[in-house]
Amino acid sequence: MAKLNDTHNPARRSWVASANAPDTDFPIQNLPFGVFRRGGEAPRGGVAIGDRIVDLAAGVKEGVFSGDGAEAARAASGPVLNPLFALGTRHASALRAQLSDLLRSDGRDRARVEAMADRLLVPMSAARLELPAHIGAFTDFLCSSFHGGRMAEGRLPPPFKHLPIAYNSRATSVVVSGTPVRRPNGEFRGAGDEVKFGPEPSQDFELELAVFIATGNPIGEPMHIDAAARQIFGYCLLNDWSARGIQRFESQPLGPFLGKSQSTTISPWVVTDEALAPFRCAAFARPAGDPAPMPHLSSAADQAEGGIDLAMTADILTPRMREAGAAPARVTTTNFKYIYWTFAQMVTHHMSNGCNLQPGDLLASGTCSGPTDDSRACMAELSVRGTADIALGNGETRRFLADGDEVIFRARAARAGHVAIGFGDCRGRLDPAPSWPAAPR
Numbered sequence: 001m002a003k004l005n006d007t008h009n010p011a012r013r014s015w016v017a018s019a020n021a022p023d024t025d026f027p028i029q030n031l032p033f034g035v036f037r038r039g040g041e042a043p044r045g046g047v048a049i050g051d052r053i054v055d056l057a058a059g060v061k062e063g064v065f066s067g068d069g070a071e072a073a074r075a076a077s078g079p080v081l082n083p084l085f086a087l088g089t090r091h092a093s094a095l096r097a098q099l100s101d102l103l104r105s106d107g108r109d110r111a112r113v114e115a116m117a118d119r120l121l122v123p124m125s126a127a128r129l130e131l132p133a134h135i136g137a138f139t140d141f142l143c144s145s146f147h148g149g150r151m152a153e154g155r156l157p158p159p160f161k162h163l164p165i166a167y168n169s170r171a172t173s174v175v176v177s178g179t180p181v182r183r184p185n186g187e188f189r190g191a192g193d194e195v196k197f198g199p200e201p202s203q204d205f206e207l208e209l210a211v212f213i214a215t216g217n218p219i220g221e222p223m224h225i226d227a228a229a230r231q232i233f234g235y236c237l238l239n240d241w242s243a244r245g246i247q248r249f250e251s252q253p254l255g256p257f258l259g260k261s262q263s264t265t266i267s268p269w270v271v272t273d274e275a276l277a278p279f280r281c282a283a284f285a286r287p288a289g290d291p292a293p294m295p296h297l298s299s300a301a302d303q304a305e306g307g308i309d310l311a312m313t314a315d316i317l318t319p320r321m322r323e324a325g326a327a328p329a330r331v332t333t334t335n336f337k338y339i340y341w342t343f344a345q346m347v348t349h350h351m352s353n354g355c356n357l358q359p360g361d362l363l364a365s366g367t368c369s370g371p372t373d374d375s376r377a378c379m380a381e382l383s384v385r386g387t388a389d390i391a392l393g394n395g396e397t398r399r400f401l402a403d404g405d406e407v408i409f410r411a412r413a414a415r416a417g418h419v420a421i422g423f424g425d426c427r428g429r430l431d432p433a434p435s436w437p438a439a440p441r
Contacts, residue, residue: 001229001305001344002089002274007031007100010419015105015114016121018050025412025422026050028103031096032269032423033081033234036127043130045076045084048269048424049103052121062116064102064109068094080134081212081270085233085359088215092233093274129268131176132236133212133360138171138264139350140208140240140364143341147369150381161290163297164341164349166366169240170261174362177267177426181241183403183433184262188245195249199433202244202386203401207314207377207409209336210238210364211343212270219356225299228351229306229344234270237312237409237426238364241265244380244400266362267409267426275421279413281307283342296352297345306342311335312368312411314377318396319404328408329392331382334368334375336411403432 006012007029013020014028026032026048036053037043046053057077059065065073072095075083084092102113113120142148142165148156159165175181183199190196214233217223223231240260247259283306292298299306312335317328346363369377376382379400382390389397401407406429414420 001280001301002093002277004277005097007096007274008278008418010417012100013105014049014103015110016050016052016103018052019103021050024050025424027419027421028100029419030271030275030421031099032271032275033076033084033092033132034269035079035081035130035132036122037130038122038127043079045078045081046122047099048124051124053124053127054099055120055122058120062119064113064120065095065098069098079130080360081132082134082360085133085212085214089230089233089273092272096272096274129176129178131174131266132268132270135171135174135360135362136358138169138174138362138364139166140169140260140366141166141341141346142366143339143346144367144369144377145340146338146371146375147367147377147381150369150376162294164346166346166350167255169256169264171362173261174264174266175428177265177424177428179265179428180431181263181265181428182431184243184246184258185433185436186243186246186258188249200243200245201400202380203430204242204244204379205314205401205407206240206242206367207312207332207334208238208240208364208366208368209310209312209411210236210266210362211347212236213347213357213359213361213363216357216359216361217351220354222351222354223348225297225302225344225348228348229302231347231357232273232343234272235276235423236270237267237411237423239265239407239409239426239428240364241428242378263428265426265428267423269424271421271423276308276413278418279309279415280305281309281337283307284338284340286340293345297348299344302342302344306344307337307339308413309335309337309415310411310413312377313409315408316392316398317406317408318392318402320396321394322406326394328406329394331390331392332375332377334370334377336365336368338370338375339365339368401430403430405430
């Protein structure tokens with residue numbers, strides 16, 4: 001896990017004024033990576049600072065980077081960040097350090113760099129954010145004991161306390177924040193227990209955190225948990241849209257398929273593992289009587305610092321709220337520190353049979369539910385599996401999502417003595433299911 005360094009200094013300020021606002025997600029202490037495009041230009045890598053994007057290709061052209069930082073900037077200047085991930089975290093750390101020095105208000109190169117700001121900085125309002133990587137594989141875990149227990153009426157799956165449960169999900173349907181999502185068609189049981197085909201009746205969201213893999217491992221070669229932890233390049237928010245009716249009907253004996261594959265939404269900015277170093281905490285404390293992790297999933301360092309103190313929220317903006325210009329309704333307030341398994345344990349388990357992870361692979365935590373009622377991180381939990389109304393504050397209620405509802409995830413890491421950082425929005429609007437196509441002529 002990354003350690004504290006000068007880039008985390010809470011006294012550091014930027015000459016980009018918006019980066020010093022107390023509510024910004026992207027102060028100089030964050031500097032997350034993403035991919036953007038402007039107008040008819042090609043997509044390319046950038047770094048968020050306040051309400052601006054550092055154009056890394058422009059920085060390379062202007063010669064503002066050197067050494068490992070320059071190599072990282074070149075690798076991140078294309079349409080995806082996979083080449084940057086493949087270099088490993090050392091190069092990204094060097095680039096973050098150089099960017100932090102170039103953007104700091106008291107930096108020795110401030111005058112020179114600020115003079116080229118019109119070439120280096122792009123307003124976020126003028127850019128379109130893209131999927132940050134080519135995702136070759138996507139794995140979704142089940143790592144919250146609270147979510148697992150509520151969804152199974154208190155009965156966690158038998159392996160849950162011995163290993164991080166997961167399934168291989170669909171990588172090609174991962175979309176970037178802001179992309180509309182269509183309600184899926186599928187087979188499910190109706191009210192009279194008859195099997196129907198049609199639009200999903202119980203469309204849900206799942207509030208999750210995900211990691212992008214850095215260099216990965218060769219096939220057949222597992223890693224020690226402390227080495228596996230260094231394979232985490234960075235983090236994003238993830239909405240694993242869940243068609244509960246389809247999922248319930250199809251999941252025996254092989255597990256989720258069409259109920260999970262219609263779309264998965266991620267936030268566009270990849271917050272580095274290094275940026276989150278000030279917000280590390282101890283791993284979740286297992287209840288008395290729970291088995292200790294197997295030796296290959298156990299590390300003193302991971303138990304001491306494998307958790308992340310990250311506040312996470314989910315809001316719903318209904319069509320009526322949108323029409324009235326009203327704010328969205330907060331339905332979930334949770335924290336990643338409640339997750340039973342750490343990401344280092346997830347990565348280690350994934351590699352333990354020799355499975356080869358590759359740069360840009362995406363691993364999600366599963367629904368990040370906590371112990372309280374307001375920390376239930378999906379609608380199936382909030383509505384007690386569809387039996388209770390969720391009040392939205394404007395007279396509307398939901399048990400599951402209605403067409404036109406927009407789901408908005410946010411997350412913020414804050415701790416006394418450090419500057420808070422965020423992830424930006426992860427949002428998607430649920431559109432109606434498509435009409436079934438006519439037979440071809």
